[in-house]
């Protein structure tokens with residue numbers, strides 16, 4: 001089966017990066033809330049990856065576009081800052097280790113000015129790699145891994161099909177740290193619905209504190225048609241929380257968190273209200289913002305439903 005270039009789904013902080021596909025789909029395609037649910041994992045041939053790197057280098061240096069290279073390569077290259085690369089797709093750390101290493105070596109050879117390579121990783125991918133392997137990727141400028149933890153509540157993790165429990169997630173987060181790879185961890189407000197909301201918020205504050213990542217991000221659940229969670233909702237078996245309840249969850253997470261030095265934000269477009277700051281230093285300021293909006297009960301302070309994004 002030939003490799004099909006995946007749609008670009010990337011963390012907001014990678015907006016200036018070049019998006020280089022090494023896989024498509026996700027190896028853990030069982031998360032019931034996710035657009036990647038049921039996706040087929042495809043592994044790209046290393047030859048194809050190198051060919052794209054060659055084309056990118058030719059374009060970056062001489063502005064030459066080759067006829068057999070997809071237009072998308074040049075469309076992305078035009079907005080590239082020349083410093084960062086983001087490896088696609090849903091969990092590109094699953095790319096077989098020798099090929100991942102070879103891709104990074106080739107990127108470093110062609111772009112010595114490269115500052116950082118970023119990647120989505122599942123906890124499974126991280127646990128599969130040894131610390132030494134991760135360190136060698138770090139030496140080749142794999143500088144940041146984005147990992148969706150989603151919840152600290154084992155029951156929620158099991159229900160949504162993450163395939164990992166609390167301790168495994170924490171183990172993966174710590175392993176990244178040990179290897180010197182910056183970790184950016186996300187959690188999902190509302191993932192436990194109305195019934196599990198309180199437990200989810202408390203356990204999520206706890207898992208984030210245990211992982212103690214460099215970056216932490218809250219997203220808010222968006223029910224995606226075609227996913228099992230959406231069907232559950234349609235059947236009346238999943239009860240989504242209200243926008244203000246999502247802020248209550250966020251307040252618990254920020255209030256109960258215990259970080260060393262974490263840039264934490266709810267700036268993602270899925271959220272109803274944005275806060276950001278360095279925790280623990282900005283905790284009081286961030287809590288005050290949330291408390292003020294919650295006390296106002298004024299929907300005008302919230303992002304409109306039609307402006308929310310995935």
Ligand code: SF4
Nearest residue numbers: 026029031034036090
């Ligand atoms: S591991 Fe991540 S990308 Fe893969 S299905 Fe789950 S949430 Fe989606």
